[in-house]
Amino acid sequence: MVPFADYEMPVQYPAGVLKEHLHTRAAAGLVDVSHMGQVILRPKGTLAETALAFEALMPVDVLGLTAGRQRYGMFTTATGGILDDLMFANRGDHFFVVVNAACKTADIAHMTALLSAACTVIPVTDRGLLALQGPAAEAALSRLVPKAAAMRFMDVAVLEWGGVPLWVSRSGYTGEDGYEISVPVARLRDFAEALLHQPEVMPIGLGARDSLRLEAGLCLYGHDIDTTTSPVEAGLNWAIQKVRRAGGARAGGFPGAALVMHELAQGPARVRVGLRPEGRAPMRDGTELFAGGDKVGAITSGGYGPSVAAPIAMGYVAAAHATTGSTLMAELRGKMLPVTVSPLPFHPTTYKR
Amino acid sequence: MKYTKEHEWLRVEGDLVVVGITEHAATALGDVVFVELPEVETVVAEGDEVAVIESVKAASDILAPTAGEIVAVNDLLVDNPGLVNEDPLGAAWFFKMRLDDLSVLDDFLDEDEYNELIA
Numbered sequence: 001m002v003p004f005a006d007y008e009m010p011v012q013y014p015a016g017v018l019k020e021h022l023h024t025r026a027a028a029g030l031v032d033v034s035h036m037g038q039v040i041l042r043p044k045g046t047l048a049e050t051a052l053a054f055e056a057l058m059p060v061d062v063l064g065l066t067a068g069r070q071r072y073g074m075f076t077t078a079t080g081g082i083l084d085d086l087m088f089a090n091r092g093d094h095f096f097v098v099v100n101a102a103c104k105t106a107d108i109a110h111m112t113a114l115l116s117a118a119c120t121v122i123p124v125t126d127r128g129l130l131a132l133q134g135p136a137a138e139a140a141l142s143r144l145v146p147k148a149a150a151m152r153f154m155d156v157a158v159l160e161w162g163g164v165p166l167w168v169s170r171s172g173y174t175g176e177d178g179y180e181i182s183v184p185v186a187r188l189r190d191f192a193e194a195l196l197h198q199p200e201v202m203p204i205g206l207g208a209r210d211s212l213r214l215e216a217g218l219c220l221y222g223h224d225i226d227t228t229t230s231p232v233e234a235g236l237n238w239a240i241q242k243v244r245r246a247g248g249a250r251a252g253g254f255p256g257a258a259l260v261m262h263e264l265a266q267g268p269a270r271v272r273v274g275l276r277p278e279g280r281a282p283m284r285d286g287t288e289l290f291a292g293g294d295k296v297g298a299i300t301s302g303g304y305g306p307s308v309a310a311p312i313a314m315g316y317v318a319a320a321h322a323t324t325g326s327t328l329m330a331e332l333r334g335k336m337l338p339v340t341v342s343p344l345p346f347h348p349t350t351y352k353r
Numbered sequence: 354m355k356y357t358k359e360h361e362w363l364r365v366e367g368d369l370v371v372v373g374i375t376e377h378a379a380t381a382l383g384d385v386v387f388v389e390l391p392e393v394e395t396v397v398a399e400g401d402e403v404a405v406i407e408s409v410k411a412a413s414d415i416l417a418p419t420a421g422e423i424v425a426v427n428d429l430l431v432d433n434p435g436l437v438n439e440d441p442l443g444a445a446w447f448f449k450m451r452l453d454d455l456s457v458l459d460d461f462l463d464e465d466e467y468n469e470l471i472a
Binding site for chain 1: 431
């Protein structure tokens with residue numbers, strides 16, 4: 001157990017990170033992510049008014065998100081950095097938002113300060129959150145909750161399990177098909193145990209969750225993205241829909257828009273890339289990267305990728321050196337070791353679109 | 354067998370000392386995926402970082418338990434880091450050292466003292 005964002009969290013269960021990781025890719029892994037922040041935005045007027053107010057915090061199309069669907073977003077700073085990344089869902093008459101544990105107090109304050117004219121910001125403190133991930137997630141969950149099978153990637157629904165309303169989304173942060181399920185705290189343990197009784201399901205800890213998301217090329221807030229990285233540098237352009245870009249109906253209008261719009265047009269000075277160390281030595285957060293003797297970047301997440309069976313990393317590199325296939329040198333324990341700029345993800349994603 | 358507080362074991366073999374990590378350390382590290390060993394003939398001081406061991410979870414250093422010269426390393430670990438989890442007290446020794454004076458080993462923990470440390 002280790003302290004993480006004021007919670008005691010298991011890094012691994014008895015199987016260990018490696019087996020937990022590989023089992024999730026082969027069958028299904030269950031992660032307790034109850035430390036994450038769950039928040040409801042309850043409109044005071046119309047849902048559209050809340051959507052537009054929410055859009056003022058993010059470079060993302062909220063208004064166009066239809067009922068029953070979820071989207072990825074990020075709160076930006078006035079200088080185009082990222083305050084947090086998040087998932088938000090349109091649940092018909094309100095929005096449901098899931099934010100990072102370490103940022104949730106600040107996020108709730110941020111939303112309360114800036115959205116209160118449009119909606120009531122309600123932290124959900126009586127529910128835990130479970131992530132069931134992997135190719136067998138559908139089979140395992142739909143045995144308990146048959147309607148889960150019909151959901152597609154990024155769908156959200158309220159499904160019932162033995163009288164308990166589950167808030168289910170078909171999503172996750174491992175690159176695998178799977179679900180995130182918000183469960184009332186009073187029944188959280190029962191539901192987790194019911195899932196763990198399914199033959200496909202193994203509990204997985206923070207360690208495997210990290211190696212899975214790294215192989216999937218997904219950003220970890222506080223490492224790969226923070227207030228000093230812009231969404232464009234982070235390669236999150238896919239999350240900035242056309243309607244919020246230059247020429248779009250609701251272009252700009254979020255904190256840091258000038259910088260983000262400039263980077264979208266001109267390209268950023270540095271960019272997040274995948275990196276494959278050529279040797280066997282894992283390279284971790286903070287490892288500096290060089291080209292021709294000049295420092296050109298640094299690793300922000302790295303380690304061993306169990307499914308790739310090799311060390312993998314992500315980091316920021318000056319745009320001129322960010323081309324796939326470029327070889328850079330990484331300084332590791334006083335030695336210069338080659339790393340190759342590589343496409344992300346390292347392991348193919350298998351979302352059920 | 355003697356032990357350090359840094360979870361290394363030391364075993365006398367003729368006039369050499371064989372060094373590895375304890376089962377407790379191997380379990381705590383989890384699945385080992387990378388081992389970097391010192392060069393043979395390196396002369397080390399007590400506390401020098403002489404080897405690196407990485408699991409899926411984290412990196413950690415192996416420190417020279419005492420002053421001496423590295424006279425052999427276990428190259429098997431480089432190709433098969435998982436041996437550290439399979440057989441930490443046997444096949445997964447890390448390096449052998451020649452000490453100026455083997456009597457310094459008396460200062461290390463014996464098995465009971467080590468078991469008390471990790472209890």
